[in-house]
Amino acid sequence: MSDKKIKNNFLSWLEINLDNLSFNFRQIKKLICPKTKILVCVKKDAYGHGLVPVAKKLIKEGIDFFGVASIKEAITLRKSDISTPILILGTSIPEDIEPIIKYDLRQSISNYLLALALNSKASIFNKKINIHIEIDTGMGRTGIVYKEAIDFIKKILRLKYLNIEGIFTHFPLAEKDPVFTSRQIRYFKEIRQKLIQENIYIPLYHAANSTALIRYKESHFDMVRPGLVVYGVYPRKGLNLKLKPVLALKSKIILVKKLPQGWGISYGHTYYTKRITNIVVIPIGYGDGYPRALSNKADVLIRGKRFRISGTICMDQLMVDIGRHFGRIGEEVVLIGRQKKEFISVEELAKLCGTIPYEILTSLGAHLPHLYIEDKGIVKDG
Numbered sequence: 001m002s003d004k005k006i007k008n009n010f011l012s013w014l015e016i017n018l019d020n021l022s023f024n025f026r027q028i029k030k031l032i033c034p035k036t037k038i039l040v041c042v043k044k045d046a047y048g049h050g051l052v053p054v055a056k057k058l059i060k061e062g063i064d065f066f067g068v069a070s071i072k073e074a075i076t077l078r079k080s081d082i083s084t085p086i087l088i089l090g091t092s093i094p095e096d097i098e099p100i101i102k103y104d105l106r107q108s109i110s111n112y113l114l115a116l117a118l119n120s121k122a123s124i125f126n127k128k129i130n131i132h133i134e135i136d137t138g139m140g141r142t143g144i145v146y147k148e149a150i151d152f153i154k155k156i157l158r159l160k161y162l163n164i165e166g167i168f169t170h171f172p173l174a175e176k177d178p179v180f181t182s183r184q185i186r187y188f189k190e191i192r193q194k195l196i197q198e199n200i201y202i203p204l205y206h207a208a209n210s211t212a213l214i215r216y217k218e219s220h221f222d223m224v225r226p227g228l229v230v231y232g233v234y235p236r237k238g239l240n241l242k243l244k245p246v247l248a249l250k251s252k253i254i255l256v257k258k259l260p261q262g263w264g265i266s267y268g269h270t271y272y273t274k275r276i277t278n279i280v281v282i283p284i285g286y287g288d289g290y291p292r293a294l295s296n297k298a299d300v301l302i303r304g305k306r307f308r309i310s311g312t313i314c315m316d317q318l319m320v321d322i323g324r325h326f327g328r329i330g331e332e333v334v335l336i337g338r339q340k341k342e343f344i345s346v347e348e349l350a351k352l353c354g355t356i357p358y359e360i361l362t363s364l365g366a367h368l369p370h371l372y373i374e375d376k377g378i379v380k381d382g
């Protein structure tokens, strides 16, 4: 990302670098066979990066499928003139069935009642609906338990208005348990084998999330299903793939003041000045999705240097003791991303406050304005 000053009217904002998104997508493409399709998970507003701009950029890169959590996200894509296949990864309720048909969406199926309801509505419209059957090979969430999968699939095959386009499963331990994950892959392969033996042909078998995509080539099947890595964030350490982070979090100094030694800072006085010092106030807080648990733990970047957050993070402000250093009102502060030689990652913040990068991204994304950067310039805000 360029170090050029970006003028905007926001106090705090997210900078979304769409060039880096493309870079990551191409990196992923290099890891898979040319014929393997890519579904990118753009659920929860593209992991907080902004659904429509991310989707449009990925279409330019040749994405095959989008994965969303809810019908609402799918409709947002369709209303933005996006005709790429969309798979609703979550399970839907009866009210969603008409829009699924109207907007030509793929529904994942874990229970017979939803399949039945879809089939009967589809028969009224005289349209076939594409579905993907989810198999629980060990995720313990949605999906039909793998031992019941064959019978279930045969039962679904009798529903004439449903077309089983895909069968998929999901890995809960891809980051930490290769034995368990390999067993899941084996169960999934066995199901495919049995179906082929019975002359049941289903075009798309898919399983791989970000970690599996990188670590388990045998999990690629016909389509991979990454999320996090497309946004340039690593689900675990030590993955052998170069990525560029897409999201940066920036703010501005809104106040600088001198305080005497022993002055308590913010609610609860969890920090006291150690000497006469300069304190800066930065207009971002937990109400903007920046976790309060980072109080006195995370750093911010000012003039290319790291400074620790001082005291408790408030709803919409936080303070930083910059000692003898200088700061000017209006000067840029980086909370995630690069400034000169220093860099703060989402992974670092997640670790500091005992959560996962996914949670940091989605909570920031839900609260802050987005500024999109493409070809090194601002394309639009939103």
Ligand SMILES: *Cc1c(COP(=O)(O)O)cnc(C)c1O
Pocket: 041, 043, 089, 170, 208, 209, 210, 211, 225, 226, 227, 228, 229, 235
């Ligand atoms: C979110 C999700 C993914 C992507 O997971 P990442 O860890 O972000 O790659 C894949 N499959 C399903 C079913 C998901 O819900």
